[in-house]
Amino acid sequence: MNILDFDFMRRALLAAVLVGITAPAIGIYLVQRRQPLMGDGIGHVAMTGVGLGFLLNSSPVWTATAVSVLGAVLMELIRWYGRTRGDIALAMLFYGGMAGGVMLVSVTPGGSTANLSSYLFGSLSTVSSSDVTAISVLAAFVVVVTVGLRRQLFAVSQDEEFARVTGLPVRALNLLTAVTAAVTVTVAMRVVGLILVSALMVVPVAAAQQLTRSFAATFVIAVAIGVTVTLSGTVTSFYQDVPPGATIVLLTIALFVVLTALATPLARQRARARAAAQSAGNPVECAIPAARVTAEEAGA
Template sequence: MMGPLSLDFMRTAYVVGIVVGIVAPLVGLLLVERRMSLIGDGLGHLSFAGVGLGLVLGVEPVLSALVVTIVGAIVIEWLRSSKLAAGDRALALLFYSGLAGGVVLISSAGQFNASINSYLFGSILTIDDRDLIVTLVLAAVIALVVLVLWRPLTGVAIDEEGAWVTGLPVRALNVLVAVLAAVTVAVSIRTVGVLLIGALMVLPVMAAGPLARSLRTTAALASALGALVAATGLTIAYYNNLAPGGTIVLTAAALYAAVLVRIAMRRA
């Protein structure tokens, strides 16, 4: 029986999965520290509307999803910071309107049955060279921005009021985090799908947190775990003929469960 690395499409899937697994937790950490873990799910639902808009207009769905998600992220940050809507209400708006809008737009484009599963749950095994290049470029941009602006981004995430006192451009940094989350969601659509991207952003961070002693160590460990669960999930999916996106997320969930068991055993 041939191994997964003997197949071109599997090698591409491993590269994309590992890259997304590294980058997604970097942004997820900023969301977790801001107590906004679910925003990845909300933006994922909103990106589904962007996919539908792309199919209706005849443009690249991932590109339209990127634009719609960035605009939505900025709007949601504005609603939160201006106190026009509480964070949970703003997220509810994203959840429901995004998914419903995507269903309506995709069905109006006449591609509901053909397209819905690949965008909802990912289609990492069908990624071509163009998708690979776009993913690598956007992932590199995300990682570079987070690394260069690490101190101010984490400063605002941990203590927003303290960041105001020290003179940091809090509003601009909050908008930047929202945009980074939106780009991460768009990059990850083909990997795990719009319904599961939030899990890939947050679960490795949740698993790394109890094992690390600093925020920087948490970020490094979360990225390593993200890459690990992506590679492991793809391998399990290949040998058992399972959906790759769901298997990757279940692997991440199992890892977090193992960390919780380890902590419980230490306390016993």
């Protein structure tokens, strides 16, 4: 039985590749901004968009995109102006998004909360041609933003105050990052599901960071890991009849563990070498690696 003999699996594999590229591509900026769970919050809000799609009898991908973008903008506004009550407002936004999705599906004629399961946890058999078209368009937007504006987004993610002093439109770039994250969530929801999408944004980046400290290298390795695990998880799901989203995330975590185990001895060896150089009174030699890392990151 060849996996490519089935139309729905060809669509699922294409969607998996696009998800594997886009999720780590925006996830690296969320990790740099110390907002690794932003994708999880947007995923909760997107549930209302999915429910709205069912109610209006339209594509849930597009309605989820619209609602997710609105939710992401609200999250940024709360981050700017929320101050001490910001966490409470964000919690209400997240839980309200979940409740809204369940409520909208329940009032849809002929609808039930079971209809949400393929969007919550991913489903290979339900990826339609229209879904692939929507995912392709949205994925192209994510790639253009994350690659085309990588220097600006990196600067803002590292130090907002410094970026503002250099003349960058910090608030506009922050909003663009939030909107791109929202679009990525809707790209990924048909493959890994809204509940697990945040893991695919964060874990490949964390795994890549075990191998390099360069931003550019981390970006490339994280995307490579993303594509590898989404394709592997999709194929495994087909042959073993297991949930695709859970399979992909577990493979990603397993790869992170393996890379961490391999990288830890190397990191200790480099640390001992630096310590030995310091004790030998050769500060110039010790300063070279740190300077090289900084240059590589700045050249992202």
